[in-house]
Amino acid sequence: MAESTSAPSQTAFVQQLNFWARDASNESAALLGAVALGMFEHLPDEGSSPVSLEVLAQRIGGSVRGTRSVIEPLVGLGFVRLEEGRGYSLPVASAFLRRPGFVARMREARGWWLVSAKLPEAVRTGSPVAWLGESRDLLGWYQQEFLAPRAPAPDALAADYDERAARNFLRTQALVTSGEVGLLEALVPGPRPLVELAKVTGSQPEALRVLLGVLASMGIVRQEGESFGFSELAGRSLDASSLPYFQRSFPATMDYWEAFGHLDEAVTQRRFRLDLRDPETARRIYQRNASRITGIFASHVKLGRKAAELVVRMRPLKDARVLDVGTGSGVWGAAFGLSEPSVHVTYLDSEHVLEQVKPNIAKLKLEGRARYWAGDCLSVDYGESQYDVILLPQVIPALPPEALPGFFAKLARALRPQGLLVISGYLLTDRRDGPLDALYFSLRRYVSNEGDVLSMPDFRRLLEPVGLTSSRGFEMPIQQVVIASRGDVPWPDVAPVR
Structure with missing residues (x-):
């Protein structure tokens, strides 16, 4: 069982780990979902007249928003061509996507999506799992996909699609299972014999050997005789302090698993297996997210303070009144509260989320300048000329697109002269063909029946009609911020995203 022969840098390895934990399943869902929807049968060949998004949605029997959420990652990955202002077509190099054998392979792989969530059971029992009245050899499928010899692929692009679509979600499940059975934690102290690892994880030895083999193919594990331990890069990346942080993403990934398994159903029937418009x-989900972010609150406060520093370069914050809409863990409002001792912050969210916020604010000794406002951000009355800065921390993708014009109108009315609207989160390119992590996040928002991720042109179409005529995007650590004003505040000497 050989360790992966590639030698990525430490930074690249950590990025790959995070991709497998968070975005790999999103990518697989889009690629497999496109096949399930028959999307490639309805795309014209490159060189022919492209098909518009609306026409493509009609041809596959899907909604426009759902069709867009699936095809945008395909454009970003280069499997589909987008001609600005005209539409989509299938490049010559992507002709393999119509081959019956390749389509059958993708459909077979997709048939393992929901079953793969039972990998912890398979590792613990060493037996096939029951699924829809059938016995499915999940461990055998993993052996075939990762441990059996494979013939060289004659078509590099087809091999890349297959790797991303058919195996990336299996890698995610291997990581999630390794966390659930305690394998990653058991490997932190150093190499251990297989029988010992099987005992501490409650697993069958030969089933655990399969899982360890998959992790070895991912460059995470290496074998030394009958003992297994982290690879050198994994050992430096997944120590006792960093492993809990890394594993916090697993529950969120699994929240969306069933929804991604029925992506085609969401697109064509608007049936959402994870419907975040359902109050319960x-x-x-939001209470769990607030709790998870609380666990990494300190590091995110540092990121939020970068945005506060950017705002200070535009206008002073002395005695400023700040409104943090959809505050989540309270991290963005706290960052602004820490930036200037006279700032007063109002934290707006539902009552159960605010219960997570209050201890975070108390620890920073900011409660004397804090107000907690329980309410729905779409229905509350923000008043007129009440706030100097309004923060929207990753709120827009959670809101129905049809509600945004009225929402922005109320926020603009609530801003004082020289007021700033600060929107944090992902920002798409003007063509909506990247960045890939933003497109995967957008897909996740779609399958949970929420909102959308926007580009700067999208934002300007919403902001300018309500009087926020000046807006720019800025690069921040991890994500971006969009800042908007009435044009009465000078821009800082910082290059915008675009």
């Missing part, structure tokens, strides 16, 4: 579902 939203309460459960």
